[in-house]
Amino acid sequence: MIVFNKPPYTTNEDQYVLEAMRSGKMSGDGSFSERCHKWFDERLSCAKSLLTPNCTQALEMAAVLIDIKPNDEVIMPSYTFVSTANAFVLRGAKIVFVDIRQDTMNIDEKLIEKAITTKTKAIVPVHYAGVACEMDKIMSIADKYNLCVIEDAAQGMMATYKGKPLGTIGHLGTYSFHETKNYTSGGEGGILIINNPKYIERAEIIREKGTNRSSFFRGMVDKYSWVDLGSSYLPSDIQAAYLFGQLEKADVINTHRLRLWDEYNRILKPLLKKNVIELPTIPSKCVHNAHMYYIKVRDLETRTKLINYLRQNDIISAFHYVPLHTSLAGNKFGEFCGKDNYTTKESERLLRLPMFFGLRLEEAQYVARIVKEFYG
Structure with a gap:
């Protein structure tokens, strides 16, 4: 039987997972998380990358970062996974679905402007099958109406648009490392890609349960405390170790x-x-x-x-x-x-x-x- 999918596995992962297990530091942001972040920061030339337990939570972080509130509207294609919408619905947003292009199955960029109202807060293009949406047009529309663009590039790692990696063109981007994707961190996994430096500090706070713990560990504050909205968005270092084994390949x-x-x-x-x-x-x-x-x-x-x-x-x-x-x-x-x-x-x-x-x-x-x- 030829199955439809098997999780990617290179054998390179074994040594790193064992190393993480024996390190005495298996929770989030250990040494393998640092290595993964360094790989993505350099490969994508983004302002900051932050690993998450899955892509759904990366999208949820993005919704909090851009201050989605009840009755805000978010434009996206209907032809996408439920997480694309749920991340914003959880913040009270109304989703405005736009038709897709017949050729690429991506959102039809020519229809986006007609969907914009005074309540529109963001556009979420989904790069279907790792083929880019028409990002020049989408970014132009976003600039015209002062909207945020969050790229759902769950399927898009290693793909590019005009030479730029998917996920690095909008204000924020996300990848998935679910076992059905090209790369996995052990069944689940995701990453938030930050392209505008203004989001970095708050993203770290949101990811660390609403605390300034990251600043504390960098020696920027003498103690950390609850300072903003947040949740637990750190994957374990074992997940990061599995992923790092794949990043090398x-x-x-x-x-x-x-x-x-x-x-x-x-x-x-x-x-x-x-x-x-x-x-x-x-x-x-x-x-x-x-x-x-x-x-x-x-x-x-x-x-x-x-x-x-x-x-x-x-x-x-x-x-x-x-x-x-x-x-x-x-x-x-x-x-x-x-x-x-x-x-x-x-x-x-x-x-x-x-x-x-x-x-x-x-x-x-x-x-x-x-x-x-x-x-x-």
């Missing part, structure tokens, strides 16, 4: 995934001439990270038949998000701005094929051949 993992993606694309490209599927679109200004390989079939019925056919041939495939605006909570906490021309329709056509570090090239070739076989 980040380019190896990325290269392997890109090779798999290219092989899928090469084998399936002839089906374009039959006009039975569509393949992923990668705009010229984007460098993707092979987070996933998906195809778009004719309709929901065809997708169901193809999923079953793949399973009959020992292959597990998967579809993706059910649009948030069609859900019970989505209707309660948000509304769709304009027409749903593509969000629902495209979500019902999309099918993801197996993609993970450790999937062998010949296995990807077999999956692609079975898809071709389905279409005769």
